[in-house]
Amino acid sequence: MLSPKVLVMLARLAWVIALIIGVLIYGGHTLRIEFHVIPGAIVAFSLIGLALMARPVAGFLSVIGVLVALLLPVVGLLQLTDVDSLKPSLTGVHILLALASIALSEILAKKLRSKA
Numbered sequence: 001m002l003s004p005k006v007l008v009m010l011a012r013l014a015w016v017i018a019l020i021i022g023v024l025i026y027g028g029h030t031l032r033i034e035f036h037v038i039p040g041a042i043v044a045f046s047l048i049g050l051a052l053m054a055r056p057v058a059g060f061l062s063v064i065g066v067l068v069a070l071l072l073p074v075v076g077l078l079q080l081t082d083v084d085s086l087k088p089s090l091t092g093v094h095i096l097l098a099l100a101s102i103a104l105s106e107i108l109a110k111k112l113r114s115k116a
């Protein structure tokens with residue numbers, strides 16, 4: 001069963017993998033983007049799960065969690081478009097959203113633990 005504990009562990013593991021592959025891609029290694037997008041999507045789905053579970057205890061933070069989880073892949077994939085002038089800003093926003101996603105996962109999981 002997908003308990004908050006399992007979801008936050010999944011988010012942590014997938015986050016580290018997405019980060020390592022993301023940094024390798026940034027460093028110019030030619031890796032299949034799926035190796036980054038699949039763990040990235042696991043981070044996003046775990047955050048949505050935690051946000052929905054934590055809704056009664058976390059209130060508006062849950063809404064922020066869902067928004068961040070949705071924006072993370074959208075901004076991530078926008079980096080693949082051909083608008084070169086936007087690329088640095090998109091990369092910056094993508095990394096901020098990635099940091100926010102793991103921070104929110106941890107905070108929401110903590111709120112769920114303290115409720116139990």
Ligand code: HEM
Binds near residue numbers: 015016037078080
């Ligand atoms: C569903 C979620 C995600 C999607 C769809 C996604 C997609 C992408 C894409 C398309 C790129 C550009 C690769 C390129 O320039 O060819 C990228 C880069 C990157 N992503 Fe993600 N990503 C996601 C989640 C994450 C997460 C969770 C992290 C952090 C742990 C992360 C960190 C990075 C980093 C460090 C880069 C390198 C920046 C760059 O190449 O400009 N991403 N991502």
